[in-house]
Amino acid sequence: MGPRRRLRERGLALALLLPSIAVFGTFVFYPFVRTFWLGFFETDPFGGNERWVGFSQYTDTITSASFRNSLWVTLKFTLLTVPVGLALGIGLALLAHQRLRGVTIYRTIFSSTVATSVAVASLMFVSLLSPSVGLINQTLKWLGRDAIFFLQSPGWALVSISAVTVWQNLGIIFIVVSAGLQSLPDDLYESARLDGASAWSQFVEITLPLLSPTLLFGFVVLTITSFQTFGQVDLLTNGGPLEATNLIVFSIFETAFRDFDPGRAAAQAVVLFFILLALTLVQFKVLERRVFYGR
């Protein structure tokens, strides 16, 4: 290749990459660095006068009771949504992984919640959870029981938010696990059946190990998205009652845009970033050892 042509190829590469680089630079890397920077400045209570405070805002954030509560609530939320969602998704995928007439209709139904946005899913759950019109409380009333204030009581609010999330995630988990199931070789099951293996032992000995890369992927992605959850809280509980549903992203949002304290919000965002980074790395390290990558 002549030097002239090489130069032209470099020029073309730059031209092709420039749009993406410009967007990433302006809306990913610059704000990323700036978020760290903002965390070093304290805003006074009236929203003005940014003052350099070094790392003290970061340490204040990590030790503050409210932020610790947010971390704890987010962790509980993850534990309530990820394992349950994965288990239900696997169940649905196994159910639909059969040669039966009309099974495609069921597949469409099971994947349908992938089409719901967080706003749609949340408002749909209002039809079940609302104290006055909600179906569950209508049923309780019909049975002569007291109403349950799902979104207003500290004991129920996080569980309710989790239920919305699990339902909304079902579709995508079903789709991903189904695709994983379809890629498994039939002959393994064939020989397992000839050996007299029960359905359960086929599931434990063949399906789960072969599916483990897919499940690992689902586990990682769901955990990360659970740490990014915002809409359900904003629409249904507003972080309450008594901060029982004050997930991290909601806390960042409130700090920045309702308390007008961008410095403190940035510090929280930086902590969130490191949590997500650590989560991803740890999960890959720990789980990769148990994952079967054969074939």
Added chain:
Amino acid sequence: MAAERIVLGAGDAAVVRPPRRDPARQRRRRRLRTVARYTALSAAAIVVLVPIYVTIAFSLQSGSQALQFPGSLLPSELDTGVFRRVFEVSNISRYLLNSALVAVLITAGQVLTSILAAYAFSELRFPGRDVLFIVFLATLMVPAEVTIVANYDTIVSLGWLDSYQGLVVPFLATAFGTFLIRQSFLGVPRDLRDAARLDGYGHMGFLWGVAVPLARPAIAALAVFSFLLSWNQYLWPLLVTNDDDFRTVQIGLRTLASSNITEFNLVFAGTVVASIPIFVLLIAFQKHLVRGLTSGAVKG
């Protein structure tokens, strides 16, 4: 089965007695199993559909009828006028239009920038290519939630609050899409590349004439995926719009829900209306969507 093994275990390998079969009994058992499978499938389907069904049922009833279980589940009088009313009392037609416009622009932009970047990464040689590709992938480690504070400032200083630019431009590039299409370009056979060069195709001719048509499945998957994600966006549109005229349908639902606390049927009707476009999309492009959603998860 068990009998067979005992026979074999006894060392009498030559004689494998077939298990006794009673055809009628077997048929009955098979039919029973089929019924059980359909029952399980249907029960699961009902559970999944309950929130959707109840929302539709409640949207069609006004006043006290909606509050009387079990009648509220099978309403006798349907108030279909609610769907007209929700368009009259709220700005929902504008919200839908905004969402469609924003989603189409983001999708087109992402597909275009991904194709261009993917071509550079897969077909061109330039210094720092591998490092730059890793830099692209690193953007996946910075979720939008982490940078909202700083990005909001940027939008304010650009004067882009309450504008389509503010809703669209930050999302015009995607590492996921670049990766997906690059994989597809890498699969283009070398012979085709050489043949195209011999035929006098330049880079652009080869990209649009050969590589892009061959990458159509990946591009379709990316397009459906991008559209779904941008239509369903919540946090960013909430931040950068205050003016009702620029609000997307997700944020419009929020407005509708907070301003019609007493008229639940209107809120549910709005919810139904807001989800119809995506349900249609799902049914029409299910295959592409599945490919887009699973391309990261499953090998091959």
